[in-house]
Amino acid sequence: MTLWIIENPTFKSVERLALETYPYQMDQGIQKAYENGSVAIFEALNRYGYCSFECLQYATPEKALSFLSDVLNERIFSTWAALTPTAKSDASPVSYSGMFGYGEFPLHSDMANWKMPPRYLVLMAKRGSPSVQTPIVDSAWLVARIGKTELTRALVQPRRPVRGMLPLMRLLEPRASGQSLFRWDQTFIKPVSPAGKSAFDSVVNLLEQAPRFNFCLDKAGSAIVIDNWRMLHGRGAVAKDSKDREVHRAYLGEAA
């Protein structure tokens, strides 16, 4: 049986999950743990935009992902891919490593240059590092200061074509069921209208002061699910002793 601990620092509660037996052969205790864990993740994501957890046995990441996919009711867009710190010279010039190398990655949403970025991003440490931070910022803080209208009017475009296209997009886009999508990535999107430029600059200026939650994928099994339509994330600088850090990343939800 694979035991998980779902733990949200802001929640102050710890839920134990038994995943291996789901959905079959559940005794009542396991069923309860599963339900509690599902609720904990769902509520934490709704309230805080992220949920950290720990996979005690990093043996079944596939199960972990299909569990999250069930709980969040989103399909797996892409399964685990390994990320390791890479020197600028060894990486594609149009990737974060190519631009920032072992340095800090700026706050961003993943695939902000796509018309529809995936809803959730999951990071799980295979080899953790206590000295590399994963800062997270809630876009609600920015929206409250800059204004919904200004951000919704702000037209942006990918800096380079994505599948041959340079679509016009908005920093804040209303989506079905009252959900909205906030996209941010200074390195992959650019403003294309006066309103776009003004809102873009406001985000750049305010981001410095935005309250951050600093998570740390510090040991094998440390993991976090992030609402990629709401939260921005980054990566702290990687010191010499952390170059063997290995984080796996997966996405949930449609993306296009």
Ligand SMILES: O=C(O)CCC(=O)C(=O)O
């Ligand atoms: O290495 C990490 O912790 C995350 C990196 C990241 O955010 C990215 O490559 O988009």
Ligand SMILES: [Fe+2]
């Ligand atoms: Fe990212």
